[in-house]
Amino acid sequence: MKILVPVKRVVDYNVKIRVKPDQTGVDLANVKMSMNPFCEIAVEEAVRLQEAGTATEVIAVSIGPAQSQETIRTALAMGADRGILIQTDAEVEPLAIAKLLKGVVEAESPDLVILGKQAIDGDNNQTGQMLAALMGWPQGTFASEIKPEAGHIGVTREIDGGLQTIKLNLPAIVTTDLRLNEPRYASLPNIMKAKKKPIDEKTPEDFGVDVTPQIEIIKVAEPPVREAGVKVETVEELVDKLKNEAGVLS
Amino acid sequence: MVFALTEEQGMIRDMAQNFAEEKIQPFANEWDAEKHFPVDMMREGAELGFGGIYAPEECGGTGLSRLDAVLIFEQLSRACPSTSAFISIHNMVTWMLTSFGSDYLKEKYGSDMTAMNLIGSYCLTEPGAGSDAGSLSTKAVKDGENYKLTGTKQFISGAGASDLYLVMARTGGDGAGGVSAFLLEKDTPGLSFGANEKKMGWNSQPTRQVIMDDAIVPAQNLIGQEGDGFKFAMMGLDGGRLNIAACSLGGAQAALEQSIDYVKERSQFGQAIADFQATQFKLADMETELQAARLMLYNAAARLDAKEVDATKWCAMAKKHVTDAAFDVTNQALQLHGGYGYLSEYNIERILRDLRVHQILEGTNEIMRVIISRTLLK
Ligand SMILES: Cc1cc2nc3c(=O)[nH]c(=O)nc-3n(C[C@H](O)[C@H](O)[C@H](O)COP(=O)(O)OP(=O)(O)OC[C@H]3O[C@@H](n4cnc5c(N)ncnc54)[C@H](O)[C@@H]3O)c2cc1C
Numbered sequence: 001m002k003i004l005v006p007v008k009r010v011v012d013y014n015v016k017i018r019v020k021p022d023q024t025g026v027d028l029a030n031v032k033m034s035m036n037p038f039c040e041i042a043v044e045e046a047v048r049l050q051e052a053g054t055a056t057e058v059i060a061v062s063i064g065p066a067q068s069q070e071t072i073r074t075a076l077a078m079g080a081d082r083g084i085l086i087q088t089d090a091e092v093e094p095l096a097i098a099k100l101l102k103g104v105v106e107a108e109s110p111d112l113v114i115l116g117k118q119a120i121d122g123d124n125n126q127t128g129q130m131l132a133a134l135m136g137w138p139q140g141t142f143a144s145e146i147k148p149e150a151g152h153i154g155v156t157r158e159i160d161g162g163l164q165t166i167k168l169n170l171p172a173i174v175t176t177d178l179r180l181n182e183p184r185y186a187s188l189p190n191i192m193k194a195k196k197k198p199i200d201e202k203t204p205e206d207f208g209v210d211v212t213p214q215i216e217i218i219k220v221a222e223p224p225v226r227e228a229g230v231k232v233e234t235v236e237e238l239v240d241k242l243k244n245e246a247g248v249l250s
Numbered sequence: 251m252v253f254a255l256t257e258e259q260g261m262i263r264d265m266a267q268n269f270a271e272e273k274i275q276p277f278a279n280e281w282d283a284e285k286h287f288p289v290d291m292m293r294e295g296a297e298l299g300f301g302g303i304y305a306p307e308e309c310g311g312t313g314l315s316r317l318d319a320v321l322i323f324e325q326l327s328r329a330c331p332s333t334s335a336f337i338s339i340h341n342m343v344t345w346m347l348t349s350f351g352s353d354y355l356k357e358k359y360g361s362d363m364t365a366m367n368l369i370g371s372y373c374l375t376e377p378g379a380g381s382d383a384g385s386l387s388t389k390a391v392k393d394g395e396n397y398k399l400t401g402t403k404q405f406i407s408g409a410g411a412s413d414l415y416l417v418m419a420r421t422g423g424d425g426a427g428g429v430s431a432f433l434l435e436k437d438t439p440g441l442s443f444g445a446n447e448k449k450m451g452w453n454s455q456p457t458r459q460v461i462m463d464d465a466i467v468p469a470q471n472l473i474g475q476e477g478d479g480f481k482f483a484m485m486g487l488d489g490g491r492l493n494i495a496a497c498s499l500g501g502a503q504a505a506l507e508q509s510i511d512y513v514k515e516r517s518q519f520g521q522a523i524a525d526f527q528a529t530q531f532k533l534a535d536m537e538t539e540l541q542a543a544r545l546m547l548y549n550a551a552a553r554l555d556a557k558e559v560d561a562t563k564w565c566a567m568a569k570k571h572v573t574d575a576a577f578d579v580t581n582q583a584l585q586l587h588g589g590y591g592y593l594s595e596y597n598i599e600r601i602l603r604d605l606r607v608h609q610i611l612e613g614t615n616e617i618m619r620v621i622i623s624r625t626l627l628k
Pocket residue numbers: 339371372373374375379380381382404405406407408449452457607610611612613614615616617620
């Protein structure tokens with residue numbers, strides 16, 4: 001089984017996000033960037049499938065600026081075999097990403113594409129679903145467990161009411177949720193080995209995809225600052241506030 | 251010149267930082283308070299390569315550079331300078347064993363050392379021989395297939411808990427040329443340990459005397475030749491000093507970053523204390539000091555990697571400058587936290603206590619001046 005894992009370079013999850021003063025986006029100057037945590041989970045799952053002997057090859061692909069190569073390199077250090085960088089400095093929206101990934105899928109013919117359910121920067125939660133639609137492939141989103149079987153895979157999905165187990169015919173698209181696995185750290189020897197693994201460089205034009213944004217961002221703003229709480233003296237006061245200030249009791 | 255790290259070095263640094271944030275930071279205060287030696291965490295780190303960073307690959311090491319090692323220790327010490335420093339000592343022992351030990355010794359202990367299945371201590375200092383380590387008096391006398399070692403080592407990090415002891419002992423006449431290096435297993439007959447010293451910092455690792463009373467060591471546990479010991483010990487210390495400096499730098503950097511957050515949140519006299527120019531200038535000085543220290547350290551590491559003739563001087567300058575600057579910056583960070591900086595909960599007092607000893611061990615900062623001036627005046 002050949003597995004394709006798209007990985008995105010995003011602001012590190014530990015960084016305190018600051019909005020640019022002109023409110024056009026998030027300030028990325030001098031900010032630590034890392035692999036999107038859900039993509040890390042996707043890489044980990046693919047590498048585990050390879051270690052279990054189910055997968056034969058794991059390919060990491062990233063779409064973004066030249067520095068996205070570092071993100072691919074991280075995937076290679078975790079155990080992926082080779083990488084593909086589709087380099088562009090444009091802000092690429094989910095639909096264009098999905099179209100580019102369709103191009104990669106057609107060129108590589110993987111049996112399984114494992115993506116993060118969303119990236120922690122835009123929180124779009126669209127790319128996997130759009131890719132499934134463009135390919136006409138079955139999809140298992142928000143996966144907390146993946147079980148490969150002959151010709152298909154079982155996917156346990158985290159849904160509002162609990163867990164749903166589905167069977168997908170291959171080839172298929174899976175998006176990862178938080179509890180699928182705990183990604184490994186890339187060891188020092190594997191970081192050094194990753195240096196020697198190949199990364200193919202492409203551009204959106206190679207796939208004939210127009211990445212011009214279709215969405216206009218009007219304003220990006222900080223969430224309102226949370227106001228300090230108050231201590232109430234008595235139960236009566238609490239009930240009064242719940243009724244008259246919070247409006248949660250009538 | 252821009253001191254640019256390679257892509258791999260960036261990945262190494264980030265990996266060490268993530269490991270420190272998740273596996274060390276949440277527990278560091280507890281390890282300090284309970285005097286807990288976190289062997290499990292260190293073994294987990296060794297699975298990633300932290301046990302033999304610059305040891306050769308055939309012994310399970312990663313064969314990285316001194317600069318790579320400095321990047322790792324800097325990141326680990328953001329969370330806990332003391333534990334990070336012990337991992338550095340273990341690396342020094344692993345490196346000496348795998349660089350100068352016989353094939354027999356490498357075969358027997360190498361891969362267990364890099365995996366930290368075995369943990370190593372470095373035993374140079376004696377009650378009567380600290381700064382003047384070359385005057386050490388522990389004796390090693392050849393006795394058939396064995397050596398018999400007698401003497402006491404003082405302030406040995408990890409002692410009692412470690413499995414292997416790299417001991418410098420005198421096989422020949424007075425002076426540095428009479429010193430040889432031996433590898434002792436923990437249960438060597440005639441080897442015992444003193445009480446765990448009560449100390450200001452470095453509480454996540456034990457410090458004990460290592461006492462040898464006719465300790466019987468197989469002759470094949472001699473590292474290199476008789477008389478090589480002091481040379482190895484000093485070569486080990488070049489890298490050790492860079493690592494200790496890195497452990498100071500990381501601790502101070504964490505203290506600075508925490509202060510930047512704190513002064514924005516804390517308000518007095520109706521405004522954030524970050525809005526006082528006194529605070530702003532203090533932060534500016536702290537940042538400048540640490541960046542200068544970092545450049546000095548990376549530069550010294552690069553020179554040791556390039557085997558430059560005066561690398562020892564650079565390592566000594568980096569050790570002195572970085573450990574002093576980092577201690578001062580941490581002290582300022584504590585000050586910026588007001589009374590809260592003095593409380594354990596805020597981490598900084600622990601970092602300060604840990605960093606204090608870096609100005610003393612692996613050669614005091616006065617001895618660093620001795621080394622630097624000696625090369626200037628020779
Ligand atoms: C917590 C801890 C852990 C340690 N771990 C280890 C370990 O694992 N292995 C090991 O071998 N050692 C270890 N040491 C020992 C450490 O390396 C020594 O403490 C250090 O080398 C200084 O020796 P000393 O304590 O005997 O001080 P001394 O040598 O007695 O120095 C006292 C003072 O005199 C100054 N001084 C000495 N000579 C000169 C001179 N020529 N010119 C100017 N000033 C001078 C010194 O700078 C210092 O200020 C550890 C020490 C501590 C505190």
